[in-house]
Amino acid sequence: MTHPIYLDNSATTRTAPEVVEAMSPYFSTSYGNASSLHAFGREAHRAVEESRGAIAELLGAQPEEIVFTAGATEANNLAIIGSAFSSNGRKHLITTAIEHHAVLHTVEWLRTQGFDATVLDVDPTGRVDPEQVREAIRPDTLLVSVMTGNNEIGTLQPIEEIGRICRDHGVRFHTDAVQALGKVPLPVDAADLLSISAHKFHGPKGVGFLFVRKGIKLTPILHGGGHERGRRSGTENVPGIVGMAAAAKLALGEQDATSSRMRALRARMIDAVTQLRGTRLNGHREESLPHIANFSFEAIEGESLVMRLDERGIAVSTGSACSSPNLEPSHVLIAIGVPLSMAHGSLRVSTGRQTTEQEIDEFLDVLPEVVEGLRAISPFKVGE
C-alpha cells in the first residue's frame, strides 16, 4: 500500500482541485465584501449571485429560493426553527428517530420552547413508512422533517411519497439532503425546504445552503445586516459560495457515472464482508445511497477496529459508544434495532469520487486479519 486510503467520505470529502482553483481568486484578488459599493464589492456580489444562479439552475429552482448558510447544521436549524417561529400558532413537528443530530437536537430544543413533536420509528432497514407520517399529521402540525438518505447507514427514504402526503395535508416538508447531492437525484420538487452542505461533495467546509420554496416564510435565526433577503444575516462567505457552486457543477455533471461506480464498489464490499463470520449489514441492501456501507462485527468494539485500520493506512469510522463524546452508541443503529453489542462493533465505510476499486480491494484484504486479531483478544467468541 503506497498511500493512505480514505473511506470516510460521509464525514467529509477532499476539496476537489478544480474547486480550490475556482475559490482561490476570492481570497487573493477579489476579496471584497459583497455588500460594498466599490468595484471590489461589486466583483464579490457578482460572484455570489452567479453562484446562486448556477446552483439554482442545477437544482431546477429559482435563484431567490437558495439561501446560503454556514453549512447544513445551520440550514437545518433555519428550516426547523424558522418554520416553528412563523407557524401562525401551529405547535407540532414530525421527524424520525434516525435524523442527524442537527435535526433531532433542534426539534428536542423546540420541545423546551412550547412545541410538541412526534419522532417516528423506522423499520429494521431504516425506512420510514409514509403511512406513519400521514397518521402522525395533526391539524396543528407545522413541519415534517425527514432526511433524504441516512448519513450512517445510507438508507434512502420514500421522500416523494412523504412529500405528496405533506402537500395533500397542507403541511410544510423539509428534507436534510446532505448526503444525497451528486449521489441520487435531489427531491427538490417534493420538498419545501432542503438542506445541503458543500464539504460532503468535494466542496469546502463551512458553507451550505437551504432551498426555500417560493412563498415559504421563515423567521430568521441570525439577526444583523439583513443579508440573503433578510433570511440570513452575515457577510457572505464568497470563496466558500463560489467553491460550493463549482463542486455542485462537478458533482451533478458526473452524478450518473460516479454513483454507478460507487454502487458497484458498495455491492463488492457487501458481498465480501457479509461472507466473513459474525458480520451483518446495517441498512438496506438496495434502497441506499451508493457511497455508504455500514457493517457490524460480533465480539469486537468499533473504536479499536477503526484504530487498527488506521494503523494500516485505512480511514473509516464507527458508531460505537467509545468513539462518541458522550459514550453512547449511535442512535441510528439503536433505532433500527441493532443489538447493543453489535452497535458497539459497527464500521461505516463511505466512498468518494476518487475511490478506486483497488483501494476497496486493499481494504477488503486487510479487514479480515484486523477483525480476527481483535477477536483473538476478546473474551467473547463469534456465535455466542
Next chain:
Amino acid sequence: MYTERVIEHFRNPHNMGKLEDYSAIGKVGNIVCGDVMWLYIKVDPDEEGRDVITDISWETFGCTAAIATSSMVSDLAKGRTIDEAITLTNQDVAKELGGLPPIKMHCSALAADALNEAIYTYLSQQGREIPGPLRKRHERIAREVAALEKRYEAFVDKNRG
C-alpha cells in the same frame, strides 16, 4: 488524542489471551456498555510463603484505551505479591501510559477493577479474609455496573421510540 505509550500497548499488547492454568478470574464491564475485561491471574507462594502473581493475562472487548490499560495493568501486577497488587490504582495505570484522554479514564478504572476482582475471587476461593478496602471496591464495582446498565436501558428505550 492518545499518547505514544497508549498506541504502543494497543499495537503490541502484553500478556494478552487466556491463561490456561489460572488461579482466579476478575470479570468487569458489560458488553451492553461497550467495555468488557477478563483478567486471569496465577498465584503461587514464594519462599517466604507470600502470595505472588506469577502469571497474568487478559481478554478485552473495548476501545484502544481499554486494550492499552489491560496490557499495562498486567505488566504492573505481574510478579507482585497480592498485598502489593491490591494497592495498584487506576491512576497508576493511567500514569504509566503517559495519561489518558479524560473521557477514557474509566478504561483505566476498569483495568484496576479487573485486578481487584481477580484478587477478590482468589481470596474468596481460598476462604481467606478479604481486606476491607478490597471488599469496599468490590461492592462499588457491582453498584456501578448496575447503574450503567440502567442508563443504557434508558438510552435504548428513548431511541427506539
